[in-house]
Amino acid sequence: VIRVIQLMAHCNPVSVSTSFYGNRTISTTAFSGNVFRLTNDCNTAVSETVNWRHNTYFQKVGNTWTHDTMRAPATTLWAMEVTRSYFSGVHSYNGWDNGNSGWRSNEDALFCGGDGCIPSDPNNASYYRGYMWVGWGNSDALGDDWNSLDIIGHEFTHGISDTMAHLVYANESGALNESFSDIFGNTIQAHQLGSVANLWKMGEDRNSGGTSLYIRNMEDPNEKNDPDTYKGLKWHTTPDDNYGVHTNSGVQNFMYYLLANGGAGTNDKSWNYKVEGIGIIPARRIAFKALVDYMDANATHQTARSAWLSAALDLYGVNSAEYRQVANAWFAVGVCSNGGEEFI
């Protein structure tokens, strides 16, 4: 009983004005008297934010967070908790490693720029084994910070891909790794916010003076010069970006968009396709099972197709619409069985 009381005492809800989502409730940690930190210890998998430049917690007297330098990490903390809660509640997957490990966001981080990887670039976000780095963008404004919900969800998903599938971060397996992060980043956004405008863009809430700074578009990868067809027109073949992991992700991204939403057209291989959308909830179930149960370290788009079909088979059966549409969606992006056309 004493332990329960202590936990409750450390888990202090408060409303904050977030950078992108209006007022949202976060929970903070009271660690000494009336001093609070922007960390969430309500669950076994703790979420923390720290100042990357000083390696210190964001903390102050009183549980209010109104200054922009506190609203930024408070926004990240909210998105971290939405993300952790999504995977726990929807997929019964706890913490980034499914072992209830906590995670920490290093805020106001600088990333490699120039020769010799000098920390100088504030425009990125990254993840490695329970640690996240969030840049605060070029301006002092909150709007260009790299902590929109889809971005935070994207980063957390790297932990799942690394833990469960060990997807090697280069070539096709790297592109698939990136794609699963985009898939769940945007799926978490839909889960939390509903069918908002521009849902399928990555990072669309980031903006400069109101102009969106989104970096990819799952609905139309070509718009950002990413391929929508396997080895199609925009397919990336040069060594930069680990052979285009942030480019060739467009193929599985578009497959997922079509699976959830449906669509018809002609791909870069001149294959005419038609996919009847199964909805985002069945699509995310299949995606998660494919990732954790069937993807392997050196996956290709061909083996990824098999993984998604195996997951759909397990969940819905061979005669299901879901199974057929997974095959149709992969066909739409230029991946089918035995290199021949298949439309089941």
Ligand SMILES: [Zn+2]
């Ligand atoms: Zn990524």
